[in-house]
Amino acid sequence: MIPAAFSYTRPASLAEALSLLAGASDGTKVINGGQSLLPLLKLRVAEVDRLIDIGRLGELQGIRPGADGGLVIGGAVPYTAVLASPLVAERCPLLAETIADIGDVQVRNRGTLGGSVAHADPASDLPAAMLALDASFVTRSSAGERVVAADGFFHGAFETDLRPDELLMELRIPGLAAGTGTAYRRLAQPASGYSLVGVAAVVRTDAGRVVDARVGITGVGEVAYRARAVETALLGGSSVADAAAHAADGQVVASDIHADAEYRGAMAVVFTRRAIEAATVRAG
Amino acid sequence: MSEEGATVEVAVVVNGTPRTVAVEPRKLLVQLLRDDLGLTGTHIGCDTSQCGACTVHVDGQAVKSCAVLAVQVDGSAVTTIEGIGSEGALHPLQDAFWTNHGLQCGFCTPGMIMCAADLLARDPDPDEPTVRHAIEGNVCRCTGYHNIVRSVMAAAAAMRDAEAGTSQPTATAQPSAS
Numbered sequence A: 001m002i003p004a005a006f007s008y009t010r011p012a013s014l015a016e017a018l019s020l021l022a023g024a025s026d027g028t029k030v031i032n033g034g035q036s037l038l039p040l041l042k043l044r045v046a047e048v049d050r051l052i053d054i055g056r057l058g059e060l061q062g063i064r065p066g067a068d069g070g071l072v073i074g075g076a077v078p079y080t081a082v083l084a085s086p087l088v089a090e091r092c093p094l095l096a097e098t099i100a101d102i103g104d105v106q107v108r109n110r111g112t113l114g115g116s117v118a119h120a121d122p123a124s125d126l127p128a129a130m131l132a133l134d135a136s137f138v139t140r141s142s143a144g145e146r147v148v149a150a151d152g153f154f155h156g157a158f159e160t161d162l163r164p165d166e167l168l169m170e171l172r173i174p175g176l177a178a179g180t181g182t183a184y185r186r187l188a189q190p191a192s193g194y195s196l197v198g199v200a201a202v203v204r205t206d207a208g209r210v211v212d213a214r215v216g217i218t219g220v221g222e223v224a225y226r227a228r229a230v231e232t233a234l235l236g237g238s239s240v241a242d243a244a245a246h247a248a249d250g251q252v253v254a255s256d257i258h259a260d261a262e263y264r265g266a267m268a269v270v271f272t273r274r275a276i277e278a279a280t281v282r283a284g
Numbered sequence B: 001m002s003e004e005g006a007t008v009e010v011a012v013v014v015n016g017t018p019r020t021v022a023v024e025p026r027k028l029l030v031q032l033l034r035d036d037l038g039l040t041g042t043h044i045g046c047d048t049s050q051c052g053a054c055t056v057h058v059d060g061q062a063v064k065s066c067a068v069l070a071v072q073v074d075g076s077a078v079t080t081i082e083g084i085g086s087e088g089a090l091h092p093l094q095d096a097f098w099t100n101h102g103l104q105c106g107f108c109t110p111g112m113i114m115c116a117a118d119l120l121a122r123d124p125d126p127d128e129p130t131v132r133h134a135i136e137g138n139v140c141r142c143t144g145y146h147n148i149v150r151s152v153m154a155a156a157a158a159m160r161d162a163e164a165g166t167s168q169p170t171a172t173a174q175p176s177a178s
């Protein structure tokens, strides 16, 4: 399979990339690792006139400590680099746990975190973790910079807050307070490996009581979402099982040949319970 | 590089040899290797980035060459199955696949070996679950994977021995308990 013809530009600097995007037509698209975009172009589900390759821009590289005990990850950093990072292992094990089972080695060597977030596939894993971690995304266009919270960034399937002339520059992940445990639990579709349900939980306990909880769920709704009803129930003292029962509240649960809405909704509850239980144990 | 238009020059070092090829931007790395450079050891199994038969290394990392544009590897070093060993001097992975019957039809083998080489470069002493996880993106329709895993374990042991300078014949791995 061969994509329809397009032209290709690899800007040498961020400034050049942003000015190319500023005046760009609808047919212009950014390519990063290409692990979502190229398969779509090959199937001709998507067509472009021009690709702007941002994969090697220096400003989009690097994993750095954030000021608050958190992390800053460049928009073109591949999954593999995050898995190999001692800083990530120390500050945000949830990120490594989420990424470890994405695709396969080859996909993780090229696929980037920025690409996953920008693409907003309803079944992609990273958005769930970004929501549970209360991450935010730094975007930039020639008009300036914005910082957008993950909660609110994902508008719908393949729809985000990112504007056509903007690049996703970095992912900012806040540090975790003492007493916080995290976990990612997913039910993968056996053939594709994509998540039918993926749940990221961040739980802080104090003397055995849940004092803070954030739950991000992917694969279930139209796009990844914060499971607020679950969080509220946990904080209100509900048992984990009772809280998890609210996993799909307010969502139009996806239904396809791999999992109909009833099954997927039931699995959302099961995997939410498992993720919260694991995070709670780790919170100590 | 920032040219535009019908074709773009791509400079790559393939298996140690610098090559410059004019390509259409839509040309895939696997096509560059097979069609332009005649390196047909890299196979196309699915062409939808699922099977791993097209796995090569770009700057030392395994990638699916059907999911990479040729223009994206401009300036990079690409290694294919042809580049890791030769008939007279097999790579330890090639030797171990042969000795341990790690292939039947052989279609998946180049991709399996390139993927395993990525693993062994990162982890010279992987356990069996690690090997299985590492070849997750490579599909074999023939072997049922057991002998592939055994081959990778054997190659890892042989490479560790060679590294340690002990050079004992260890081409046959211990069957695992699981």
Ligand SMILES: Cc1cc2nc3c(=O)[nH]c(=O)nc-3n(C[C@H](O)[C@H](O)[C@H](O)COP(=O)(O)OP(=O)(O)OC[C@H]3O[C@@H](n4cnc5c(N)ncnc54)[C@H](O)[C@@H]3O)c2cc1C
Pocket (backbone or CB within 6 Å): A029, A030, A031, A032, A033, A034, A035, A036, A037, A038, A039, A054, A075, A076, A101, A102, A103, A104, A107, A110, A111, A112, A113, A114, A115, A116, A118, A119, A123, A124, A125, A126, A162, A166, A167, A168, A169, A192, A193, A194, A195, B049, B050, B067
């Ligand atoms: C075989 C296979 C299995 C996979 N399995 C999984 C899985 O199990 N779980 C999972 O979550 N994902 C999976 N994926 C998808 C993979 O995780 C994503 O393709 C990848 O992370 C996207 O990043 P990329 O750099 O490759 O993006 P690209 O494909 O380059 O880009 C994707 C989209 O995002 C835009 N974009 C990319 N980066 C930016 C940026 N910095 N700023 C603005 N726009 C940008 C592009 O214009 C494009 O529209 C799989 C993919 C394959 C091929």
Ligand code: FES
Pocket (backbone or CB within 6 Å): B043, B044, B045, B046, B047, B048, B049, B050, B051, B052, B053, B054, B055, B064, B065, B066, B067
């Ligand atoms: S041919 Fe590239 S993954 Fe199958």
Ligand code: FES
Pocket (backbone or CB within 6 Å): B102, B103, B104, B105, B106, B107, B108, B109, B139, B140, B141, B142, B143
């Ligand atoms: S040996 Fe035939 S596909 Fe693997």
